[in-house]
Amino acid sequence: METSLPSIAVLGGGPIGIEAALYGRFLGHDVKLYEQERVGHHVEQWGHVKLFTPFAMNRSPLAVAALRAQDAAWQAPEDEALLTGEEYLRRFLQPLVETDLLTGVIHEQTQVLAVGRPHLSKSDHGCGIDRKDASFRLLLCDSTGKESVATADAIIDATGVYSQHCHLGRGGVPARGERQITGDIDYKIPFIGKDRSCRFAGRHALVVGGGYSAATSVVALAALAESVPETRISWVVRSPRGEEGAPLFEIPGDPLQERVHLTDRANRLAMGSDAAVNYLPHRTVEAVRRLRGSGAFEVELCNMREAADDLNCPVTCDSILAHVGFRPDCTLFSELQVQLCHVSEAPMKLAVHLVEQSATDCLGQEVPSGNLLVTSEPNYFLIGNKSYGRDARFLISMGLEQVRQVFASIRGDANLDLYRTMKE
Ligand SMILES: Cc1cc2nc3c(=O)[nH]c(=O)nc-3n(C[C@H](O)[C@H](O)[C@H](O)COP(=O)(O)OP(=O)(O)OC[C@H]3O[C@@H](n4cnc5c(N)ncnc54)[C@H](O)[C@@H]3O)c2cc1C
Structure with missing residues (x-):
């Protein structure tokens, strides 16, 4: 031209x-x-x-x-x-x-x-x-x-x-072991179905992050848990921004209804509305590793509150959803x-x-x-x-x-x- x-x-x-x-x-x-x-x-x-x-x-x-x-x-x-x-x-x-x-x-x-x-x-x-x-x-x-x-x-x-995703570990630095298993971690929002054919069905998913991506995955996993009750979700958040320690900040008068619903549903799940969701605020990820044989992950979490009695506590899960940006x-x-x-x-x-x-x-x-x-x-x-x-x-x-x-x-x-x- x-x-x-x-x-x-x-x-x-x-x-x-x-x-x-x-x-x-x-x-x-x-x-x-x-x-x-x-x-x-x-x-x-x-x-x-x-x-x-x-x-x-x-x-x-x-x-x-x-x-x-x-x-x-x-x-x-x-x-x-x-x-x-x-x-x-x-x-x-x-x-x-x-x-x-x-x-x-x-x-x-x-x-x-x-x-x-x-x-x-x-x-x-x-x-x-x-x-x-x-x-x-x-x-x-x-x-x-x-x-x-x-x-x-x-x-x-x-x-x-x-x-290009950010890293799961504390301070944005890769968690110990993260680089070895990067390909096994979901950094992007995965498709989460509603029945037993879904790879998360009946399993334990660990979701890390306090933004809308994490909220989207937690809400979808909780919906899956309604049809497949053995499904469990642990939700790790570093700095809760909502009221009374809820993960997400509620924007006053937010005109985006979809975002209002997502925030509301995710915050309620975190604050105990559903037994399938175990909310873990003030935690960061210290180390991750794949367990031999089972294919499960062991994730070492660090509690950022000085007085906490589970300062470094390992969690075993079947998948890691790292929605860390x-x-x-x-x-x-x-x-x-x-x-x-x-x-x-x-x-x-x-x-x-x-x-x-x-x-x-x-x-x-x-x-x-x-x-x-x-x-x-x-x-x-x-x-x-x-x-x-x-x-x-x-x-x-x-x-x-x-x-x-x-x-x-x-x-x-x-x-x-x-x-x-x-x-x-
Ligand atoms: C889950 C999710 C939901 C979102 N929802 C909304 C929403 O509701 N409303 C809203 O306004 N925004 C939303 N966003 C944010 C944002 O607007 C979108 O991510 C949007 O797609 C960004 O558009 P973009 O064109 O800047 O970049 P992208 O859509 O990211 O496109 C970049 C393109 O560049 C290509 N590329 C990358 N590197 C190279 C290279 N080296 N050479 C050639 N090509 C390359 C990629 O393949 C890609 O196709 C959302 C984001 C996400 C992740």
């Missing part, structure tokens, strides 16, 4: 990468999107989980217009619909990447291994060097392991965080000068803004202005879940807005308002 506009490489085919590619093409840029697997690969992995934001918050008017122009028979989900990840992918993201605007743009099964500047490494700086005049060089790898090189004038990195993979741009926050691993300017709003729930966050998305590496933009680093408050609606802000920066036009992402 011949154009005088900057060419753009979008890294990652999640909801936000796809929106960036769509918006870039709409504005006439030469865009290529590289996705390591299939589009929506991360969403697919939590496809059985229901989004707590309604569909209206998870789509842009531009995307809806592109879908309608492509196929008049396309049935948009209701604005209020709470879709599962799988429905969101099948009914929205997958048809979207088939629209004419994205023809030839999406390169699936193409992992981005590294991004740099052809003639400048990370350490090149000083007089006479202007990094913004150089293009980017990307090292790509296809599903057969074959490597190739691509170039672009600007990079939009939307590779998410779901590929995810973190961005920053090795991709290790030869670039992207300054990251030492707390969140988010790009510095945005991270400072997020820290200033740390007391605010994700829905109450101010939309960051475009200059907060400009990183210390000219024309390298981090958006989507990855732009929040370890901060778990990212919402798709925020990412859709970021896309518009980034293009305003790329084009040097702060008033760019051709197709507002959220307002129709």
Whole structure:
């Protein structure tokens, strides 16, 4: 495609990468999107989980217009619909990447291994060097392991965080023995069925974490225990945030009903509404090991209360669900000068803004202005879940807005308002 506009490489085919590619093409840029697997690969992995934001918050008017122009028979989900990840992918993201605007743009099964500047490494700086005049060089790898090189004038990195989990052990350091059994631990929310065919049925699951992912698994396991009563759940939480020691904080006046129900149900389970759930607050994981023969795990928990009589207590369980968060993979741009926050691993300017709003729930966050998305590496933009680093408050609606802000920066036009992402 011949154009005088900057060419753009979008890294990652999640909801936000796809929106960036769509918006870039709409504005006439030469865009290529590289996705390591299939589009929506991360969403697919939590496809059985229901989004707590309604569909209206998870789509842009531009995307809806592109879908309608492509196929008049396309049935948009209701604005209020709470879709599962799988429905969101099948009914929205997958048809979207088939629209004419994205023809030839999406390169699936193409992992981005590294991004740099052809003639400048990370350490090149000083007089006479202007990094913004150089293009980017990307090292790509296809599903057969074959490597190739691509170039672009600007990079939009939307590779998410779901590929890299945090660790189970105390202080985020791997628990003793964790590295040896990483492949046996569920760091992502597993599908939990409701009958005996489910791998958790009639067994003892240890869930670690005090966020919505842990709550989702505990609620699903408790539902399983209703039909298969031998099922047992231990729920380990480091710092309870709810009232009277309940694990989850209840957001006053929370308008997201799905989140209200999840919080309420999970807190009640923890506080003793169901004998199948054994709530273990103020605990961290010291060590894990697989027991020979039975395949069970032994988990050594540490009670953080000084007076506790079970300071280091082993628990035997059949599975470990470690819902301890995810973190961005920053090795991709290790030869670039992207300054990251030492707390969140988010790009510095945005991270400072997020820290200033740390007391605010994700829905109450101010939309960051475009200059907060400009990183210390000219024309390298981090958006989507990855732009929040370890901060778990990212919402798709925020990412859709970021896309518009980034293009305003790329084009040097702060008033760019051709197709507002959220307002129709
Ligand atoms: C269980 C769960 C429920 C959630 N519910 C909600 C909700 O209700 N509402 C909401 O607003 N948000 C929700 N989120 C948060 C967030 O909005 C989603 O995670 C969303 O998918 C993030 O979109 P993204 O495009 O930034 O990244 P992702 O969806 O994570 O997509 C990143 C893509 O990049 C690809 N990739 C990674 N590395 C490379 C590489 N090196 N080369 C090429 N491709 C690469 C991945 O395969 C992936 O497809 C939820 C998250 C989870 C985990």
